[in-house]
Amino acid sequence: MLGAKIxxxxxxxxxxxxxxxxxxxITHPVPPFTTLIGMFANAKGVHWxxxxxxxxxxxxxxxxxxxxxxxxxxxxxxxxxLKLKRGEERATGRITAFPSSPIYRYFLVRPSYLLxxxxxxxxxxxxxxxxxxxxxxSLYIGQSDDMVVVDIVWEGEVRKGKGDEIWGLIHGxxxxxxxxxxxxTHWEREKPPIFSLPPHFPFKLNFEEELFLFGEEGVPxxxxxxxx
Numbered sequence: 001m002l003g004a005k006i007x008x009x010x011x012x013x014x015x016x017x018x019x020x021x022x023x024x025x026i027t028h029p030v031p032p033f034t035t036l037i038g039m040f041a042n043a044k045g046v047h048w049x050x051x052x053x054x055x056x057x058x059x060x061x062x063x064x065x066x067x068x069x070x071x072x073x074x075x076x077x078x079x080x081x082l083k084l085k086r087g088e089e090r091a092t093g094r095i096t097a098f099p100s101s102p103i104y105r106y107f108l109v110r111p112s113y114l115l116x117x118x119x120x121x122x123x124x125x126x127x128x129x130x131x132x133x134x135x136x137x138s139l140y141i142g143q144s145d146d147m148v149v150v151d152i153v154w155e156g157e158v159r160k161g162k163g164d165e166i167w168g169l170i171h172g173x174x175x176x177x178x179x180x181x182x183x184x185t186h187w188e189r190e191k192p193p194i195f196s197l198p199p200h201f202p203f204k205l206n207f208e209e210e211l212f213l214f215g216e217e218g219v220p221x222x223x224x225x226x227x228x
Contacts, residue, residue, distance in 0.1 A: 002119060003116065003158030004152055005217075006150060007113070013108065030066050036141075042135070075107055129152060158213060168220070176199060202217075
């Protein structure tokens with residue numbers, strides 16, 4: 001199985017807003033798998049009309065995990081949400097007043113992540129990695145004005161093994177971790193699965209489980225089919 005470790009560095013700010021976050025704009029501490037696939041589509045220059053088949057293929061062929069390089073908490077600011085009255089005609093003149101309401105908005109400052117990605121279909125992953133090295137468009141992650149710098153720091157054969165030291169997210173609930181409901185697909189309607197974000201890396205379990213070894217670092221890898 002071919003795999004790669006990819007460093008994602010965001011030079012300014014980032015926000016990975018859960019879909020149900022509206023009046024209070026919160027952020028996941030890590031980009032969801034759906035956000036990462038969107039970045040791959042952008043790197044390949046996929047037309048918006050072809051997004052659905054691209055996502056379905058990527059969700060099936062790719063296995064992933066991710067971790068923050070530096071664990072940090074989100075920052076908070078007060079923002080004003082402007083509301084345009086329905087049916088208001090702009091042609092009647094310049095609109096000078098909008099109804100508005102203050103909201104809290106959370107964001108991450110200069111976050112960076114290490115993405116673990118692998119696939120049994122090596123040509124498919126090689127094509128993704130080539131697109132990240134030579135993207136068809138400027139790359140962003142999360143919001144469209146949040147630029148990201150992509151650096152493939154390791155590429156090679158991923159081996160299966162067993163271990164009790166985890167370098168990424170863990171599916172399920174583990175004591176001492178932060179719990180995240182992280183989407184795996186754009187098309188599911190049920191609640192997203194729960195992952196545990198450890199407070200430090202590596203995170204040591206009190207038992208061994210099957211891991212995928214990227215050099216000396218072992219992680220479980222996930223996609224929609226693997227979690228059922």
